[in-house]
Amino acid sequence: MTATIIDGKAIAEQVIEKVKHRVTKLQQQGITPGLTVVLVGEDAASQTYVGSKERTSKRLGMNSTVIQKPSSISEQELLEIIQELNAAPDVHGILVQLPLPKHIDENKVLQSIDPQKDVDGFHPLNVGKLLLDQQGFIPCTPFGIIQLLDYAGISIEGKHAVIVGRSNIVGKPMGQLLLNRHATVTYTHSRTPNLKDFTTQADILIVATGQPSMITGEHIKPGAAVIDVGIHRDSDGRLSGDVAFDSAKDVAGAITPVPGGVGPMTIAMLMENTCLSAERQAE
Ligand SMILES: NC(=O)C1=CN([C@@H]2O[C@H](COP(=O)(O)OP(=O)(O)OC[C@H]3O[C@@H](n4cnc5c(N)ncnc54)[C@H](OP(=O)(O)O)[C@@H]3O)[C@@H](O)[C@H]2O)C=CC1
């Protein structure tokens, strides 16, 4: 048996089509959703993501701006830029690309973003709202994964979801979202002994560790849905994930590829969050 491949690119297109209709409606009211991405430093991977965010928002007829600053920028300067964006009425979404240089306090920067424009969902207020299952902004990557599961017809309620990785941007919010959808959730991480004992219990296995190909067929319960968040580029430019795809696909029931799985959904959900923000501000 070989797994169904969950086509994140195609599902992202469907999400984007829906957002497009919402953008058109807003434009009829004289509102153009605007996203500003703040990029500090010259990291090549970050440049790629930011480029694709910009292309997609332009395609949707949204305003997209990238503010690029050298890694030598001071924390104070960065905070001032965010204050200006918070005050700008045509900016509906603000995204500060992570990671930031070491001399800048990431928490301080994320807390300075107006929670109503925090389309990444990283502000503590939005983190708290997610925990309480209240309306706020949901982080794009885990939000996109929920959409992937829904579009692929994989039910969540009552399932055992195991998450490998507990970062603030992926693992933690992922678990919370699955819990809100009535899954039974297990978090695992680098201090989890005998990881396999946990992963082989998963009906839904989410992998976000940043460790290339660390999850193989042996970690997977036959028939499970496997979601690979990892993204790695090797020396000849080939992309791969945290899951060893060829070994995993023979055991899993459904699996996301890299590229073309979670990544395009992250971008699509950023568009949706920006549109949502403009709709809320229009009310
Ligand atoms: N496709 C997309 O849209 C996105 C992709 N990514 C990619 O996803 C991956 C993860 O990103 P992110 O969550 O930010 O990563 P972080 O480095 O912030 O977190 C990694 C997590 O994995 C855990 N971990 C590391 N090694 C192991 C191991 N051997 N066994 C079990 N757990 C382990 C860590 O544990 P501990 O807490 O104990 O250190 C940590 O919780 C990266 O490849 C990143 O590039 C990220 C965001 C979006």
Ligand SMILES: Nc1nc(=O)c2c([nH]1)NC[C@@H]1CN(c3ccc(C(=O)N[C@@H](CCC(=O)O)C(=O)O)cc3)C=[N+]21
């Ligand atoms: N504040 C902030 N928010 C983020 O959401 C954020 C961030 N910082 N820092 C970095 C990570 C990573 N990330 C990705 C987005 C899209 C793809 C993506 O589109 N991937 C394509 C391939 C793209 C390529 O060719 O490189 C795919 O998987 O098919 C990947 C990774 C968002 N992140």
